[in-house]
Amino acid sequence: MVEPVVAAIAVMGALGFIFGIGLSFASKAFHVETDPRVDQVRELLAGANCGACGLAGCDAFSEAVVAGSTAANGCTPGGTDVAEKIGEIMGAEVEVTEPQIAVNRCRGAESVCGLHCVYEGIECCSAAALVGTGPKKCSYGCIALGDCVEACKFDALTFGEGGIPHVITENCVGCGACIKACPKGLFELVPKNALVHVLCSSHDPGKVVGKLCKVGCIACRICERACPVDAIHVVDELAVIDYEKCTECGACAEKCPKKCIEDRRPADEIEASSKERAEKAAKEKAAKLAEVKKKMAEKKAAKE
Amino acid sequence: MIRDLFILFFGAAVVNNFVLYRFLGICPFLGVSKKTESAAGMGAAVTFVMTLANLATWLVYNYVLEPNGLLFLQIVSYILIIATLVQLIEMYMKKYQQVLFKAFGIYLPLITTNCAILGLTLINTIDGNDLISTVVFALGGGAGFTLALLIMSGIRERLELADLPKPLEGAPIALITAGILAMAFGGFGGML
Numbered sequence: 001m002v003e004p005v006v007a008a009i010a011v012m013g014a015l016g017f018i019f020g021i022g023l024s025f026a027s028k029a030f031h032v033e034t035d036p037r038v039d040q041v042r043e044l045l046a047g048a049n050c051g052a053c054g055l056a057g058c059d060a061f062s063e064a065v066v067a068g069s070t071a072a073n074g075c076t077p078g079g080t081d082v083a084e085k086i087g088e089i090m091g092a093e094v095e096v097t098e099p100q101i102a103v104n105r106c107r108g109a110e111s112v113c114g115l116h117c118v119y120e121g122i123e124c125c126s127a128a129a130l131v132g133t134g135p136k137k138c139s140y141g142c143i144a145l146g147d148c149v150e151a152c153k154f155d156a157l158t159f160g161e162g163g164i165p166h167v168i169t170e171n172c173v174g175c176g177a178c179i180k181a182c183p184k185g186l187f188e189l190v191p192k193n194a195l196v197h198v199l200c201s202s203h204d205p206g207k208v209v210g211k212l213c214k215v216g217c218i219a220c221r222i223c224e225r226a227c228p229v230d231a232i233h234v235v236d237e238l239a240v241i242d243y244e245k246c247t248e249c250g251a252c253a254e255k256c257p258k259k260c261i262e263d264r265r266p267a268d269e270i271e272a273s274s275k276e277r278a279e280k281a282a283k284e285k286a287a288k289l290a291e292v293k294k295k296m297a298e299k300k301a302a303k304e
Numbered sequence: 305m306i307r308d309l310f311i312l313f314f315g316a317a318v319v320n321n322f323v324l325y326r327f328l329g330i331c332p333f334l335g336v337s338k339k340t341e342s343a344a345g346m347g348a349a350v351t352f353v354m355t356l357a358n359l360a361t362w363l364v365y366n367y368v369l370e371p372n373g374l375l376f377l378q379i380v381s382y383i384l385i386i387a388t389l390v391q392l393i394e395m396y397m398k399k400y401q402q403v404l405f406k407a408f409g410i411y412l413p414l415i416t417t418n419c420a421i422l423g424l425t426l427i428n429t430i431d432g433n434d435l436i437s438t439v440v441f442a443l444g445g446g447a448g449f450t451l452a453l454l455i456m457s458g459i460r461e462r463l464e465l466a467d468l469p470k471p472l473e474g475a476p477i478a479l480i481t482a483g484i485l486a487m488a489f490g491g492f493g494g495m496l
Binding site (some may be wrong): 004007008011012015016019022023026027030031032 | 368380385
């Protein structure tokens, strides 16, 4: 029994050796000079081939960068660090973009939004979305079968509260894979340092939303009035935050009657700012009251 | 003799066409048949690999495997040979045929696992062809593969302009076309 084993090893070894030598000669003969910068750039990239740059993958991106057809800061997952290092290799200043993360603009779990039918088909959102408007009562609502969780290559999406996919800020690199995967278009890229977000995507009139979902934006404009810097506006029956103006004070989140605005700051910070606002409001009220009293006293004095 | 070789060639190319009759090598058949030029290039590359691989496997089989009673190494050694040849072609194309290299993309390294080539070498071994028949058989197989690709790409280029129902666009109509083509080639059955 030993002999065929030895023979097999010898034969395959010999064949492999001969072919290997042949190939190594061929690789010398057919050697193509490539720009060493391509490999250097390639090594810096995350290597997930996520396609956020709009090219076929990390290899294509590094070639395009060296060829000059793509901006050096095109790699979203790599972020500022990678963009700067690529800039060093290319010997050019790189415009640094603000890091972004994705946010799921729906928090309508089954307990608050409910189903209008029981879906028993292929277990994925894109299929479920084809049946009517999906199983959720709200036609804009998250189907929560996890197409986005599947699409995420950076472990940045998990099923959170009530089974609704939730973006983990630390892991998210803003590649936008979830945006493409979600048939309801619920995801949006937002600045990573922004902490207050409207978590509703429904453009239905407030009356309809009120009936369908307990945490949906009913376009009541209370947030508009609460905002001290004019950064939140109801556009097409939905509150939208202007992240350039927003100062993360959380006033809108506090006042929102449906609690569809999320304040991601730590709890004590939220409480502190809420207290501060309450004190300020009380002071203003007291001042106004004092003024009115003063005016009345003046009037009284004038009469007398 | 010549007549036998011609029958062997014709049989491999048309009657027992590797793609449309034996259903081997479907991957590049659907993948690289969008443009006639790249289809012709792919056909040439596969024909080249087929011929060399068939020749090399014939030599290895007759002079190494059979005398030593190592027939169980057939598939392993054949794959090794095919992989080496494909590597060789890839290097050559990268150096001298940049445009074609880009057009092939992933389908070039995939020739390695193209079942048409392994299938051809295995059928050749089973048939017990001699050296000349081996080469002719491989050339016939390659010609048949190229023929199938060219016909398919010609049809698909015209289909691009056709007004198709939306659900049929792209892959569905390509598969339907392939099916009808295969039925047409089935008409050659029994000729030999």
